[in-house]
Amino acid sequence: MKALIPALLLAIVSVGTVFAKGGPAINEKCPVDGTTVRIIYRVFTDAGTVAFCCVDCMETYKANPSRYTVTPKPPGK
Numbered sequence: 001m002k003a004l005i006p007a008l009l010l011a012i013v014s015v016g017t018v019f020a021k022g023g024p025a026i027n028e029k030c031p032v033d034g035t036t037v038r039i040i041y042r043v044f045t046d047a048g049t050v051a052f053c054c055v056d057c058m059e060t061y062k063a064n065p066s067r068y069t070v071t072p073k074p075p076g077k
Contacts, residue, residue, distance in 0.1 A: 025051035031068040032057035045070075 026048035030037050037051035041058045043065075044050075050070050052058040061068055 022049035025049050026072050027051060027070050028073050029071060030054075030057050031070045032060050 022044045025037055025039055027037060027050055030053040035053040037053055039051050041052040041055055042049050043062060
């Protein structure tokens with residue numbers, strides 16, 4: 001049990017670091033297919049963190065980002 005606690009703490013810190021890297025997503029809807037995004041699928045851009053609904057949309061966007069328009073969240077959200 002004592003060995004489990006440090007491992008859990010390390011996992012929590014690691015997850016927090018990953019999600020803190022790019023900040024919150026700048027969009028609510030996937031730029032590829034328009035559905036609600038999930039923050040685990042994201043790309044870091046100069047404009048901010050762009051989130052996607054799935055890994056397929058994320059890979060599609062990364063292959064040709066200029067083809068898709070990222071609609072930012074309204075202010076205050």
